[in-house]
Amino acid sequence: MTFRATLAIALVAAAGPAMADNRALILANADYRFAADIDGAEDALAADEPLKDAGFSVVVGADMSAEGMREALAELIVDRDAAERIVILLAGHFVKSERGTWFLGTDARAPDLASADGMGLPLSTVLEIASGAPGGAIVLLGSDQARITLGTGLAPGIGGLDIPQGVTVLSGDAEEIAAFAAEDLPKPGFSLSALATGRPDLDARGYLGALSSFLPMPATEAGEADTTSAERAFWQVTRGMGTVASYEAYLARYPSGLFAPTARAEIARLKAEPARLAEEVENALRLTRDQRREVQRNLSLMGFDPRGIDGIFGRGSRTAITNWQKANGFDATGFLTRDQILQLSAQAGKKAAELEAEAAARRAEEERQDRLYWSQTGAAGDEAGLRAYLKRYPDGLFADLAQDRLDVIEENRRQTAAAQERAAWDRAVAMNTVAGYRDYLAAFPDGAFADEAREQIAALIEEQSGASEREKAAAAEAALNLPAVAKNMAELRLDQLGLKPGRVDGVFDDDTRRAIRRFQRSRGLNATGYLDQETVVQLLSGGIIRFGD
Known part of the structure; x- marks a missing residue:
């Protein structure tokens, strides 16, 4: 593959006052140095001229490195908050993790979770920039199934996005996205909802205004020639947002304006649609x-x-x-x-x-x-009592003490047993299988370790019978895909509850599993020793959402 990088910045005068602050960014990364090329990504460049003709100031980049993309993005940020409309078109390789998505530069080489920020643009930053024009911001993401080598923590594709209020995101095949940007988006008089409907193969998320035009018709066609340019611009933003609050803001500013009857009608219509109004109320909370x-x-x-x-x-x-x-x-x-x-x-x-x-x-x-039960069994210190206690309370308060005492008893027995029997017992312990312990009992049915051999056989059989359930529980915990910080929080909570999970290091060892079982039993949950959603919720519950003033 060859490598090239170009950046062109076109700042063109808008056709009219309402179009004066429209800004666009096009980054078309087709030719990657260390990954397969993206078919159709270069087609995104064809949207440059149509967007200019529609009154946008356009920043264009082709086959950009990560550093070059950041420079191009910096051009877009200039006067971002004054922009009435923002279009951002990214075509190339995208990678995702549990918490984010990145658009990769053409110099990216086997990125992992630690290096993704340096090799690409975080989409969270791109969306934050787009939020400067609520109701008039659209982010277009185009890619394909091209192969790319990735490191730990990343997968190819676009993950879940935390889309700001008033921002529209369309994603799909690079060629489809490019065609949408060049052919559909610059058409005046069409709403975002109508434009997205015309391309059913694209995934549309976020704000989709169904009532207002993304790009308005010329004033003479729209019948708006008699109103001032300031009111016309304000109304376009109002219709772009399409909320009760936006229409009320327009009426507060222009109570007798040309669009006042329409604004009042839209307020009445929205309030008559409870679901739409409820969605608007939740969006206004801007929940993180x-x-x-x-x-x-x-x-x-x-x-x-x-x-x-x-x-x-x-x-x-x-x-x-x-x-x-x-x-x-x-x-x-x-x-x-x-x-x-x-x-x-x-x-x-x-x-x-x-x-x-x-x-x-x-x-x-x-x-x-x-x-x-300890006072009735293991407290006396005899082997039978200790084994009876451990059978009922394998994770009990005195389990470690009982096991230590049994170890001493076994060691004493080992010292007094005949050399041949000790060797047979050592072989059985090393194998730690039902067959191994049975071989010992066959040779020494009344041996010094006979009772312990029978106990181990019973324990192994019981363990084997529960292996399937443990595997299911382990798989369910793995499916939670808990990050290291969540595992540390779980161990810290277990330690705070006095359940003795061992070292708080995010590694679930035998002590941690025992502590989880103790917690689950105390909550009436299935005591598997593995985390599931219900256990995590109860273990980490108690936080309260706080809103700013």
Whole structure:
């Protein structure tokens, strides 16, 4: 492959006052040095002239390195907050992790989670820049299935996006995205919803205004020639947002304006659509991804499964919100208000406290029974009593002490056993199989280690019978894909509860598994020793969403 990089900046005068601050960025990365080329990415360059003709100042980059892309993005940021419309078109390789997505420069080489920021543009930054023109911002992402070598923590493609209010994101095949940008987007008089509908192969997310035109018709065609350019520009932004708040803002500024009747009609229509109004109210809260995760945890704690705690309100979360609203006498819109979020948080806090109290009472009773049984069995120090205690309480308060005493008994027995029998027993212990212990018993049915051999056989058979369940539990924990920080938090919480998880290092060893089982038993959960969603929710519950003033 060859490598080239070009950047062209075209700052053109707009056709009229309403188009004076439209800005666009096109980055077409087709020719990668260390990855397969992206077919159709270069087609994105064809959108340059149509966007200029539509009144946009355009920054264009072809086959850009990561550094070159950052320079191009810096050009777009100039006067971003004054822009009425922003178009960002990225065509090339995208990679994703659990928490982010990056657009890679053509010099990217086997990026991993640690190096992705240096080899590409974080889409979170791109979306934040686009948010400077709410209701008039569109981000276009084009790629294909081309192969790329990736390091730890990354996968090819576009992940979940935290899209700011008023920003539209369209993604799909690079050729389709390029055709949309060059042929459809520059057409005046079409809404974002209509434009997206015309390309069903593209994935449309975020804001999709169905009423207002993304690019307005000329004033003479739209019948707006008699109004001032300032009012016309304000109305275009208002229609682009399409919310009750935006129409009310227009009326406050132009109570007798040319579009005042339309604004009042749209307010009445929106208020007559509860779901649309509810969505608008939730969008106005501008919930962060962490706040959405907290909502999902609280819903799960209250018994309304959001199908994942990822900070993205998909179908599962909307269903859980709807069911919670029904249960609490709210209109079942599937969208939350500030007061509802606070009420849910209060309910979850109360539920967490109740669960904690129940767990404390259950632990106290279990410890009482544990101590009582120890006094009746293992406290005397004889082998039979110690084994009886460990069989009932393998993770009990005195389990370590009981095992230590049994080790001493075995060592003493080893010292007194005949050399031949000791050798047979050592072989059985080294094998640690049912067959190995049975071989020992066949040779020494009344040997010094006969009772222990029978105990080990019974334990191994029981362990084998539960292997399938452990595998399922281990797979369920792996499917949670918990980051290291979450594992550390889990161990820290177990330690705070006095459950002795061992070293708090994010590594789940035998001590951690025992602590998890103890916690699960105290909560009435299936005591597998592995984390599942319910265990994580109860273990880490208790946070409260806080809003700014």
